[in-house]
Amino acid sequence: MNLTYLFLVCGVTFLHIQAFPQGVSPTIEEDFKPSAVNQPGKLYPQVNSERRVRTSILAPRASTVQLDIGGKKYDLIKDTTGIWTGQSLPQDEGFHYYQLNIDGASVPDPGTVYFYGAGRSGSGIEIPASDQDFYALKDVPHGLVSENLYWSILTNAWRRCFVYTPPGYLQDSKARYPVLYLQHGSFEDETGWPVQGKANLIMDNLIAEKKATPMIIIMDNGYAYKPQSKTELDNKTRPESIFEEVMINEIIPMIDAKFKTMASRKYRAIAGLSMGANQTMRIVMNNLNKFSHYGGFSGTSNYPSEEAVDPATFLDGKFKDGVMVNKQFNLFWLGLGTNEPKPFPGSIGAFRAMLSKQGIQHVYYESPGTGHEWLTWRRDLLQFASLLFKQ
Amino acid sequence: MNLTYLFLVCGVTFLHIQAFPQGVSPTIEEDFKPSAVNQPGKLYPQVNSERRVRTSILAPRASTVQLDIGGKKYDLIKDTTGIWTGQSLPQDEGFHYYQLNIDGASVPDPGTVYFYGAGRSGSGIEIPASDQDFYALKDVPHGLVSENLYWSILTNAWRRCFVYTPPGYLQDSKARYPVLYLQHGSFEDETGWPVQGKANLIMDNLIAEKKATPMIIIMDNGYAYKPQSKTELDNKTRPESIFEEVMINEIIPMIDAKFKTMASRKYRAIAGLSMGANQTMRIVMNNLNKFSHYGGFSGTSNYPSEEAVDPATFLDGKFKDGVMVNKQFNLFWLGLGTNEPKPFPGSIGAFRAMLSKQGIQHVYYESPGTGHEWLTWRRDLLQFASLLFKQ
Numbered sequence A, B: 001m002n003l004t005y006l007f008l009v010c011g012v013t014f015l016h017i018q019a020f021p022q023g024v025s026p027t028i029e030e031d032f033k034p035s036a037v038n039q040p041g042k043l044y045p046q047v048n049s050e051r052r053v054r055t056s057i058l059a060p061r062a063s064t065v066q067l068d069i070g071g072k073k074y075d076l077i078k079d080t081t082g083i084w085t086g087q088s089l090p091q092d093e094g095f096h097y098y099q100l101n102i103d104g105a106s107v108p109d110p111g112t113v114y115f116y117g118a119g120r121s122g123s124g125i126e127i128p129a130s131d132q133d134f135y136a137l138k139d140v141p142h143g144l145v146s147e148n149l150y151w152s153i154l155t156n157a158w159r160r161c162f163v164y165t166p167p168g169y170l171q172d173s174k175a176r177y178p179v180l181y182l183q184h185g186s187f188e189d190e191t192g193w194p195v196q197g198k199a200n201l202i203m204d205n206l207i208a209e210k211k212a213t214p215m216i217i218i219m220d221n222g223y224a225y226k227p228q229s230k231t232e233l234d235n236k237t238r239p240e241s242i243f244e245e246v247m248i249n250e251i252i253p254m255i256d257a258k259f260k261t262m263a264s265r266k267y268r269a270i271a272g273l274s275m276g277a278n279q280t281m282r283i284v285m286n287n288l289n290k291f292s293h294y295g296g297f298s299g300t301s302n303y304p305s306e307e308a309v310d311p312a313t314f315l316d317g318k319f320k321d322g323v324m325v326n327k328q329f330n331l332f333w334l335g336l337g338t339n340e341p342k343p344f345p346g347s348i349g350a351f352r353a354m355l356s357k358q359g360i361q362h363v364y365y366e367s368p369g370t371g372h373e374w375l376t377w378r379r380d381l382l383q384f385a386s387l388l389f390k391q
Helices: A003-019 A199-208 A230-234 A243-258 A275-286 A322-328 A344-358 A374-385 B003-019 B199-208 B230-234 B243-258 B275-286 B322-328 B344-357 B374-385
Strands: A053-058 A065-069 A072-075 A083-087 A094-102 A105-107 A114-117 A120-127 A144-152 A157-165 A179-183 A216-219 A268-273 A293-297 A331-337 A363-367 B053-058 B065-069 B072-075 B083-087 B094-102 B105-107 B114-117 B120-127 B144-152 B157-165 B179-183 B216-219 B268-273 B293-297 B331-337 B363-367
Touching (some): A053 A094, A065 A083, A072 A083, A094 A374, A094 B105, A105 B053, A105 B094, A144 A243, A157 A199, A157 A243, A179 A275, A268 A275, A268 A374, A275 A293, A293 A374, A331 A344, A331 A374, A363 A374, B053 B065, B094 B374, B157 B199, B179 B243, B199 B216, B199 B374, B243 B275, B268 B275, B275 B293, B363 B374
Parallel strands (some): A179 A216, A179 A268, A268 A293, A293 A331, A331 A363, B179 B216, B331 B363
Antiparallel strands (some): A094 A120, A144 A157, A144 B144, A157 A216, B053 B083, B065 B072, B065 B094, B094 B120, B114 B120, B144 B157, B157 B216
């Protein structure tokens, strides 16, 4: 930090105190810039150096317009031309889902690219992160992200996964690659990692710097159910998840048949975030003949409990024999953002205490200043992928 | 058509006439079903057998909510719970962009998947088409659609294309394929053909039925400009399109280097819709050493003129020697929807009259009952692709 920067920070703080007595809004830094994920040519939403989000929309006959971000709603103010404008309090750096509320209607902000998360396709914003270079689109060789459609007999439905193949995959017809199966969280889908997760750019940059082994990444949809009978549908029975069976019996064989994989447990990893961490931990512990590396980002299978985990009973005693677990994993990796809400810190903490008690080696990473959101998971992938397939 | 169907159609017509004298709204068939391109679990928008679009949104404090589709706005009506519902007049079959208007704010309908077109990412709807089977997701081998990022020196910017590779492309390391360069229309982008255009599904189905030669399809972005100087930006000079240079000097060499193409004019085609038809006709006529097949969907380079085309001066006399043009093209193909508005029928008609006068052979196709929209262009691709690389 240089002195000019320090001076500016102090100057700004001083101005705030001077201009706004208690209870009055502070001044707002007028250095807003359009968000990096705006639609082409759209000036709003914008972000300033304080990490506030400002948006603006023409709604001449509306009586209230709100910006709904980070669990809070902020009133926008109408000008004489019918344009409503307003801003949020400072947000965590990284990517956030948000929406607008116009006279009680929750709608996407027409200014942004749309992202699938929180159970809907809707607006998102990027607050520039101090470490954003690791997921930036840079002048390095780029792999491909391919949409792969497949029929699933187990679910009786078409499904889709995205496949990252590293730079050079198409050119070198003989090379074979290890595979990471990488899952999204609840109310998200298979677009999460390739779009807001920026998995491809993170890998392109890591591989260019020779910090990661070139690998294939499969990003599928964690929602998979048995076809329901008419009786079940009439009774509104909650369908049973069969994602584990789909992963083991359909996805992995399809990928090994279609792509140039190294098709053995030594070269196969599985990871996920939140719900995906919970799912993939169950899958890996039930299928240790298939995987040798695991990554749990902001989630463990004891979720949502914060109670002590009993290795004798947890996941049918799969962690009972710590020596055996250590032998079976080349990498057991856990991550958490320092701003994550309950129950994540407690739940993951309880799980880690069990690992320690059992003498099970694992890598633990904390993402500074981020919550249960995508910057945490981008950083997790950066850290995790740099350790994969190296032992 | 069986008798039951005929009876139903007549019955409906009769009821309409009986119940609603001139000037009063007709009854509406209450057989609405959720649109095929709704977000998962979303019940609205819906489409009925008359091809009306009905939508519904919670907006308890709004004073007016409208459905804005096909150039008309339809008022929705509020119920006691604050939910607004209403429907349009019957629409053409196929895909349409649309939006909602809430108290003067134009926003996407939160029920649909979003599509880039009309200069924004926004709502779309599918009116089931009588021939929808040709672009349906079916149990046939599927190719891949891959996102390919590349740095463009000419525009000093990152660009993106989507690449369709046919079934078997990854498995057979020796096979090489002809290539079709396929362009979107104005205010659309490189997502148009792989998303709302369903280019991959049309090709998968054609190839499965052995009606098309397996080929690679490149779907790039038709907007490409020279980097602007500060003076030009200050003067708000309109940038000059350099898409032709980008196509010839950057895109084609990159694709031939990265993919298993048959890299000669005999196995290279170019086509586009509307603005893309205009652009690609100029590109093909300026680069006959590069291409041997052309497709113009709802567009020609004399657009928007409906005047007679003079071959001596049009495109620098490129159509002056009809015998030579016939020799140079394996396929010269034009398409138009029967419901397209001015100036498309007149403009394309004038161009065709010039071709006839010059004795230039071409294939002409009319899509029945469709306008300047995606069902026309899906049908164009079906017809055009089935003729490509066969002579």
